[in-house]
Amino acid sequence: MTQSNRHNAEGRVSEAPAAPAKRGSSLSRLGRNMAQWREASILLAAIVLVIYFQATSPAFLTLNNIGVLSQFATAVAIIAAGQVMVLICGELDLSVGQVYAITPFIMYFAQQAGLPLGVAIVLGLVVAALIGLVNGLITVGLGVSSFVTTLGMLFFIQGLTLTISGGFPVQPVAGEFWTAVLGGNVFGALLWMVAIALLFQFILFRTRWGLHTIATGGNPLGASQIGIRTGRVKIGNFMLCSMLGGFAGILDAFRIGSIDPLAGGTEIMFMAIASAVIGGTLLAGGSGTVIGALLGALVLAILKDGFTISGVSAYTFDMILGLAIVITMIMNVHLSRLRARGKT
Numbered sequence: 609m610t611q612s613n614r615h616n617a618e619g620r621v622s623e624a625p626a627a628p629a630k631r632g633s634s635l636s637r638l639g640r641n642m643a644q645w646r647e648a649s650i651l652l653a654a655i656v657l658v659i660y661f662q663a664t665s666p667a668f669l670t671l672n673n674i675g676v677l678s679q680f681a682t683a684v685a686i687i688a689a690g691q692v693m694v695l696i697c698g699e700l701d702l703s704v705g706q707v708y709a710i711t712p713f714i715m716y717f718a719q720q721a722g723l724p725l726g727v728a729i730v731l732g733l734v735v736a737a738l739i740g741l742v743n744g745l746i747t748v749g750l751g752v753s754s755f756v757t758t759l760g761m762l763f764f765i766q767g768l769t770l771t772i773s774g775g776f777p778v779q780p781v782a783g784e785f786w787t788a789v790l791g792g793n794v795f796g797a798l799l800w801m802v803a804i805a806l807l808f809q810f811i812l813f814r815t816r817w818g819l820h821t822i823a824t825g826g827n828p829l830g831a832s833q834i835g836i837r838t839g840r841v842k843i844g845n846f847m848l849c850s851m852l853g854g855f856a857g858i859l860d861a862f863r864i865g866s867i868d869p870l871a872g873g874t875e876i877m878f879m880a881i882a883s884a885v886i887g888g889t890l891l892a893g894g895s896g897t898v899i900g901a902l903l904g905a906l907v908l909a910i911l912k913d914g915f916t917i918s919g920v921s922a923y924t925f926d927m928i929l930g931l932a933i934v935i936t937m938i939m940n941v942h943l944s945r946l947r948a949r950g951k952t
Contacts, residue, residue, distance in 0.1 A: 826894030
């Protein structure tokens with residue numbers, strides 16, 4: 609063997625083991641990219657749950673059951689979109705579940721007073737926005753904790769809803785046009801859910817308002833020093849959250865065909881907060897994602913519906929929900945550290 613041939617042979621031998629290293633580096637790079645994507649963990653959880661429940665019950669992905677999943681997820685995801693905006697500011701809205709309940713009644717009584725349905729809907733949403741405005745003014749203007757402010761508002765609206773309704777449900781009145789527009793079926797409401805999530809994701813990451821929201825929660829002092837009116841941002845997001853809560857209540861009123869004074873409340877509010885947290889929004893503020901909250905709502909709906917089909921007790925669902933919140937928060941904190949380490 610000549611000298612040149614020997615060098616070529618040695619080169620081929622030494623280069624052969626390089627392929628596994630390249631595959632390893634590709635996997636490592638994929639892992640880093642997944643860590644950078646905030647919604648990755650909750651999306652993976654949703655996929656795993658769908659595969660599991662479909663394997664255990666073939667009826668899980670049927671058209672009828674997808675409609676049931678939509679019923680579980682739609683209102684929660686819409687409210688969670690607004691809750692994300694408030695949470696990123698470093699605040700919390702506990703009253704939005706009661707706004708969900710009272711807004712359809714405002715619409716109903718306005719319609720009974722002779723106003724067209726379109727005007728009655730707008731009036732209901734205006735009242736919802738005013739509730740958010742009051743929450744924001746008390747929190748920002750008077751320096752009261754948003755937890756205390758919205759907790760008081762929760763009880764006030766709950767009592768007001770029962771008072772104006774007499775504690776009895778009523779039936780909304782709408783023609784075919786408005787029923788179709790307002791998602792009078794589960795798939796129409798599903799379209800509203802996706803559209804709102806995409807819209808607010810765009811607002812959060814592609815508009816000045818969204819960037820100011822993130823800055824307000826991430827570094828309030830620094831944000832105010834560069835000219836961001838943090839108080840106005842917080843008040844505006846309280847108003848958005850309440851309006852989305854009211855809109856979710858209106859959608860459900862027409863989907864169900866009934867306006868119940870006991871609907872919504874603390875259960876739907878806590879489910880919305882859980883969706884936001886599971887989806888990657890930090891309670892400390894400054895970081896969050898609306899698409900993540902949508903996926904979080906879907907995961908909770910999948911769990912609830914899957915356990916129902918499997919005959920698992922509702923008490924078990926609450927246990928797993930509690931564990932899911934804690935585990936996902938631990939994962940989110942860890943992924944946030946990895947992202948911060950990657951930027952340094």
